Amino acid sequence: MNIELVIGIFNIVLISTTPLVFAGIGELVTEKSGVLNLGLEGLMLVGAVTGFITLVLTGNYFYSLFFSIISGVILSGIFAFLVLNLMTNQIATGLALTIFGIGLSAMLGKKFSGTPIEGLNPYYFIVISFLLVFMASYFLSKTKPGLIVRAVGENHNSAYALGYNVIKTRYMTIIFGGVMSSLAGFYISICYAPMWQEGMTAGRGWIALALVVFATWKPWRLLVGAYIFGGVAIMQMNLQAIGVKLPGQFFNMMPYLATIIVLVFISSNKLRLKLSAPASLNIPFEKNQ
Amino acid sequence: MIRKILTILSFFTIISVSALQADQKKIGFIYIGPPGDHGWTYMHDQGRIYMENALGDSISTTYIENVPENADAVRAIRKLAASGHDLIFTTSFNYMDQTLEVAEEFPDVKFEHATGFKRMDNVSTYSARFYEGRTIIGHIAGKMTKTNTIGYIVSFPIPEVIRGINAFYLAAAKVNPDVKIKIIWNYSWYDPGKEADAANTLINQGADIIVQHTDSYAPCQAAEKAGVLAFGQASNQEAFCPNAHMTSIEDIWGPYYAAKAQAVVDGTWGSEDTWQGFKEGMVEMSPYNTKLLPLDLILEAKNMETAIENGTLHSFEGPIYNQAGELVVKEGEVADDGMLAGMMFYVQGIDGEVPQ
Numbered sequence: 001m002n003i004e005l006v007i008g009i010f011n012i013v014l015i016s017t018t019p020l021v022f023a024g025i026g027e028l029v030t031e032k033s034g035v036l037n038l039g040l041e042g043l044m045l046v047g048a049v050t051g052f053i054t055l056v057l058t059g060n061y062f063y064s065l066f067f068s069i070i071s072g073v074i075l076s077g078i079f080a081f082l083v084l085n086l087m088t089n090q091i092a093t094g095l096a097l098t099i100f101g102i103g104l105s106a107m108l109g110k111k112f113s114g115t116p117i118e119g120l121n122p123y124y125f126i127v128i129s130f131l132l133v134f135m136a137s138y139f140l141s142k143t144k145p146g147l148i149v150r151a152v153g154e155n156h157n158s159a160y161a162l163g164y165n166v167i168k169t170r171y172m173t174i175i176f177g178g179v180m181s182s183l184a185g186f187y188i189s190i191c192y193a194p195m196w197q198e199g200m201t202a203g204r205g206w207i208a209l210a211l212v213v214f215a216t217w218k219p220w221r222l223l224v225g226a227y228i229f230g231g232v233a234i235m236q237m238n239l240q241a242i243g244v245k246l247p248g249q250f251f252n253m254m255p256y257l258a259t260i261i262v263l264v265f266i267s268s269n270k271l272r273l274k275l276s277a278p279a280s281l282n283i284p285f286e287k288n289q
Numbered sequence: 290m291i292r293k294i295l296t297i298l299s300f301f302t303i304i305s306v307s308a309l310q311a312d313q314k315k316i317g318f319i320y321i322g323p324p325g326d327h328g329w330t331y332m333h334d335q336g337r338i339y340m341e342n343a344l345g346d347s348i349s350t351t352y353i354e355n356v357p358e359n360a361d362a363v364r365a366i367r368k369l370a371a372s373g374h375d376l377i378f379t380t381s382f383n384y385m386d387q388t389l390e391v392a393e394e395f396p397d398v399k400f401e402h403a404t405g406f407k408r409m410d411n412v413s414t415y416s417a418r419f420y421e422g423r424t425i426i427g428h429i430a431g432k433m434t435k436t437n438t439i440g441y442i443v444s445f446p447i448p449e450v451i452r453g454i455n456a457f458y459l460a461a462a463k464v465n466p467d468v469k470i471k472i473i474w475n476y477s478w479y480d481p482g483k484e485a486d487a488a489n490t491l492i493n494q495g496a497d498i499i500v501q502h503t504d505s506y507a508p509c510q511a512a513e514k515a516g517v518l519a520f521g522q523a524s525n526q527e528a529f530c531p532n533a534h535m536t537s538i539e540d541i542w543g544p545y546y547a548a549k550a551q552a553v554v555d556g557t558w559g560s561e562d563t564w565q566g567f568k569e570g571m572v573e574m575s576p577y578n579t580k581l582l583p584l585d586l587i588l589e590a591k592n593m594e595t596a597i598e599n600g601t602l603h604s605f606e607g608p609i610y611n612q613a614g615e616l617v618v619k620e621g622e623v624a625d626d627g628m629l630a631g632m633m634f635y636v637q638g639i640d641g642e643v644p645q
Contacts, residue, residue: 005493005494008489008493009490009493011489011493012486012489012490012493015486015489016482106323106325109325110325113323113325113327114325114327114528114529116528116529119510119514188482192482193484193485193505193507193510195481195505195506195507195510195529197323197325197326197327197479197481197505198322198323198326198354199322199323199355199479200481200505202477202479202481202482202483204482233483233486234486234490237473237486237487237490238490240473240474241471241472241490241491241494242471242494243471243640243641245641245644247644252476
């Protein structure tokens, strides 16, 4: 096998895996604070369409990125208000956010679908994605605010009793997660496949969610997991093109299958799960109890 | 989970286009993707719009988009049937059994299933001879490739897709016996990211022409970026990849849809099988790219179109052998429609096996 071919494969893996890293690392931080946001797919799509529309209208990549991020802040802000202040069910609200995001992005993008644009070089974002994983890891394990986030995620009543502002902390992590998802969407519609078409994220939000569980809430494992998922998908394409017969359907379900296997594995060892899964995940926090 | 959500969503996105009148016929469409895909579903939607313009107030149309090819399709089709639609077009191969299931429950509603082969008294099937277009692009690819390697991105192993691969290869190998095609099965009709990955993988493995049988224009875009050539799919995709796009095979559904809707309005609709190509205008080639293709090659392609139209050229002319080396079409004969409709084997010369 020649070196150019290997470099080429490496390139494709880097480009196709980056959106999973963005969305995954955002969700990981959100979940570490005890909130499960199932709205990734919707956030990604709205981020993708906002970035695309801004680019078509202004021709400026910076504005495009800016408005894409703003869309993430607004939508995840609404989600945070619903689950934190109104204490709605996180799973139902997250699903609603996804459905809303799919519909909203389709509606906004209707006129712009099929407008040709000049794509942006993905390599900056690939570097940023690695930096973000490093920063998230450092933040969660080495800094005081990071430890507060984890305390809130483990036991919000204790954290509250210690004087930490649970609601404010969770607002921050939810919005961080929202921004990361919209960044993933921006990357998809501006760098990865420079276009806007309805539903173009094609389920990557769900894979990112699965990835967080697969990584047992550890940033570095998330990065490794994302590259395993992405790498396997590209490797099977390469093997197919060489002429090796492979069950393609199997590779499509592999991320979910791997996640279930990890779930079974970590559930069999209570201590393992306790070490990494936030204990207050998906439990609403009531101040005056 | 994704599919469930998409289906839930699709029920929200039912769009009733014009107001109901008592004598108006209601015509419904089930789409596999969004009308904005600029590929397969886009062309069906163009057909729907053509039909509306042609028939005016005597019909009203509805469509449901993003309907997955599983049990959810039954619900979507039934929803249209139960809400008073007179004619329903189901526009993807794997809606076949779902269409029949609902058709049995609603014997008074007429159904038209695209690219399928199972019919009932109230179910017609229709398809276009896309493979005729694949013969043209195969000929062009065979002449244009420099690396003798062509990348082919496909969706699902169904007869329509395999027929296309065979027609393409036969035409390419005829003018260039050294040509090899590398095939990637994506197992989805529509995933721009994955289609771009597949195109990049094929280019990385030495392909200098990208052919696709999936629905987004991401492969053509990837080819443009990498500086190789490509063919578009279903609709004219030149705007997205002007320096890579040689031509596209276009699906023209409008006249057929208008005729069938008129038949329902007149009460003359009957179950039948329709399979049309260049001759009837259901398949067309987009304008050939004069910047990329030499003039004599464009002329050859146009002559081939004419020859296919008047029957002097056929995409599957014998002798044709399968991969095991058995003669499947004798010399001097052409493959009959029965063989084409159920084609699930590769012809000799294509590497790899048809996935099961």
